[in-house]
Amino acid sequence: MDLQALRKALGQSRIEWRKHVLQRLAERGLAQADVLQVVLSGEMISEYADDKPFPSALFLGYVGGKPFHVVAAYDDASDRAFIITAQVPQAELFKYASELRSMTGGRASFEMAYSHYEQVPAHITQKVVAEVAAAKKA
Numbered sequence: 001m002d003l004q005a006l007r008k009a010l011g012q013s014r015i016e017w018r019k020h021v022l023q024r025l026a027e028r029g030l031a032q033a034d035v036l037q038v039v040l041s042g043e044m045i046s047e048y049a050d051d052k053p054f055p056s057a058l059f060l061g062y063v064g065g066k067p068f069h070v071v072a073a074y075d076d077a078s079d080r081a082f083i084i085t086a087q088v089p090q091a092e093l094f095k096y097a098s099e100l101r102s103m104t105g106g107r108a109s110f111e112m113a114y115s116h117y118e119q120v121p122a123h124i125t126q127k128v129v130a131e132v133a134a135a136k137k138a
Contacts, residue, residue: 001047001055006074007040009081016082025086034063035086038070045122056084 009015017032025032042061049055056073071084 001044001049001057001074002076003044003057005076005079006057006072006081009074009079010036010040010072014080016080018082018084021083021085028088030063030068030086030088034068035070035083037061038063038068038086039072039081039083042068042070054082056082 015036021035024030025035038061039059042059044057045060046058047055048057051073054073054075056071059070059072061068061070066088068086068088070086073082073084074080075082
């Protein structure tokens with residue numbers, strides 16, 4: 001995927017938002033501006049060159065100090081960007097439940113539902129492998 005062309009299309013508002021992502025953003029209280037910021041300045045952590053109908057990529061960025069994933073695609077022929085989905089990684093949701101209870105004195109509740117499995121980014125895999133190896137040596 002041509003990362004520079006994708007970001008240029010976003011910067012010039014040549015964007016199509018998939019219905020799915022708009023629904024998820026509304027459900028999760030996330031802003032479209034945050035999604036754009038992640039793709040414009042975040043790190044592309046996985047590229048899916050064979051995705052159909054257009055090549056896509058997974059981006060990692062930070063919004064309010066918390067990690068945020070966005071899948072975006074780019075069509076060379078129409079010079080348009082497509083925002084496919086956006087989410088907060090599951091590990092952060094576990095932390096959020098505790099933070100929410102602390103902030104509300106135990107009055108608020110939070111529910112999660114299974115969405116999907118995804119490949120763990122390489123930098124996280126390396127960290128986990130190193131931690132397990134260190135634990136085995138101890």
